[in-house]
Amino acid sequence: MGLEDACVHCGFCLEACPTYVVTRSEIHSPRGRITSVRLGISSEGIETCMFCRRCELACPSGVEYGKLIHNVREESPVKKALNVVMERPQLAYRFFKSSEGLNSPVVRRIHELIPRMEAPLEYREESPEIILFPGCLMSVAFRRTVNNALLFIKSRGYRVEILNGCCGLSHYSEGDKVRSNALIQQLRERFKGRRVVSLSSNCSAHMREMGLNVEDFSEFALSELRDEKRKLTITIHDPCHANLMGITKSTRKVVERLGINVVEMDEPSFECGAGGGYFIYHPEIADRVMDVKAEKVKRSGQKLVLSTNPACSLALAFKGFRPLHLADILEGIEDLNPS
């Protein structure tokens, strides 16, 4: 029996799916995608899935949807090339810089969502006790957040090494079985016997699902928090995979311990619209999902949005909000000027 055979076609997943919400078409719904696999027909929907896997939380029959999509997808050469670049954040940074002004829709779209990139922060102390793993996008798009995380960990008395690399979630979601597996194997070697703190919460979720022993930054923060408070009012976005794996719970615990005032948005785990690299390849659907998300955020009345995953933060910033990571709240608070 294939994974698709566990689906009873009840449709409970429909409204959980961002691409269904903006198209209301069976083709772009989890149920439709599963059915197309079961019937063995090729359908556009397989490619339009944003891989947020929110449908898995809505599914009463426990269909392993993420695995199913991973299995049936075939990665395109363009996606493959981009992923190869992202595997080495230094290279990604140089590529980004040199591609400015290039007249390609893909490049233009990347620069539209990522207005600025910085060289990844390199840092290594002798016999480090903690590996800080920012994640590929975080390392180049949010260098300051990486720095804040580093400061926080160091303030707790640990020796740190930053490891700039890629967890392979993009590869996995786009169906690149070989490479996503290889990246996890590499990390397994690098992480062996070490304490790893992962800064991008969806990467934390993916690595954990792939059997790697990592701590999400929020979990680290929760265990190291002192009696400290932050006077701040925010709303919270729950990144999809972190939400699926329950990691967002610890983010929220930290927020609570810090005494931060939270005004909840509607459906905090609703897809941000970036979908990893999805926004590059399916701009039309991605933009509409971002609009829906922006509506939900807007109704909270807040500009400051806690987002622990870089792609989500980019999408939120693109829609005019001010995303901040837990690390920014913990270490960069004097920079924030909520008004």
Place this chain on the structure above:
Amino acid sequence: MRLFKVMNIHDELASIVGEKWVITGKETRLYSYDGFTAVEGDPSMVVLPGNEEEAIRVVRLLLERQVKFVMRGTGTSLSGATVPLGGEVVVGMARLNRVYSQSGLEIEVGPGIANAMVTKNAPPHLFYAPDPSSYMVSSIGGNISHDSGGVHVVKYGPTVNSVVSVRVILAGGQVEDVEYGPFLSSLPIFVGAEGTLGGILRARLRLFPKPATRKSIFATFDSVRDAGRAVVDIFRTGVIPSALEMMDRNTIRVVERSRYRANAPDVEALLLIELDGSEEAVSEQENLVSRVIKEDNGERIYPDDGGTKLWNARKGAFPAMGVVAPAYLTLDCNVPREALPDVLAGVAEIGRRKGVLIANVFHAGDGNLHPLIPYFPDKAESLKLALETSAEIMKFALRMGGVPSGEHGIGIEKLKYMDMYYNKEELQVLRRIKSVFDPGNLLNPCKLLGGCRPRDEVTRWMWEWD
């Protein structure tokens, strides 16, 4: 011929809704099922209008060209009421999900809006009462066409009690607003008509004020008979609970294996009761209900989370059957409450005789049974056995004073029970009504009143008696 006719209108449909909202080729097969998967339909084309005006133009075009069509919401029908069996065009209404207006105790919505979104768009002190278990996704148009129920039916009534008016498009292409009224009102005839008389374009729905308090009570029983007696006795005290549900041991075991695991006790029967109203009223009702539970040998349990998980387990119990088998049949015959203990015993006996696992999870308060019968769709004999079992249960329930469908509709699944429940003259009247509204039989053919010949062995098992 039929295909030719349909292909011919493709361009015209595309000019109304836009090329990408007309689905042709193999992807149409994604619209060949709804929540009932025993039969795969064969839509010739799928059209997804984006607003009411487009929907009207699409339907008028189809009518003008004498093309048969099925109007569909989000495809969660449990009776196959939106499965196209004869190459019909599917008109998907899910994109018509707007809230048009809200004032007083009424809200006007498009037919494609999900049931749950109605309450979400209502003022915070009001709610839309009918809540089928699929309420998170099932569409209002489909709810109206099935007269959908849900756990709150027992106090607030099924969909028909919450519809104030509908805008329908008729087989002549006319668009009519029909209101609820005292003199020969034509509104109720469209509720539960399964799209066979006209297409729902929008609806004005009734909202109820949210009760000041809601209280959940859970009780376990060592015998289904005792639980059934408690259901009857609760009403005898004068209490009308806002929900009164039962889960039997098989259902409890199924949900405990699914993601709805609620740490429910492994007992013969579990009653899930909800009381609502003012604080004083609820506490008085609670006393009365507690006494009944005790007298009928039940025992109250107090879940740590206040019962949220148990309610979720109840709502997810149908699709949770996926942990047993990838498909299931379910019935929704209403029987008189007094008959519940005997009917449940009879259902269990049928299950034993047929060697089929039957899980019962249902709206006990209104006597609305939901025996769930799992089967394996890739094994014809497994489906045949499930269909035979459901026929046995249905015959038995009708003998005990039941009706063929309380809320899921007749669709294609229960056609042969119509002949059993209604006599010839009654059926003739129903067919004449259908032919008055839809003389060309273009609107959702084969459903509700049948009239189609079986097209394969599954439809033969379903529609014909041995």
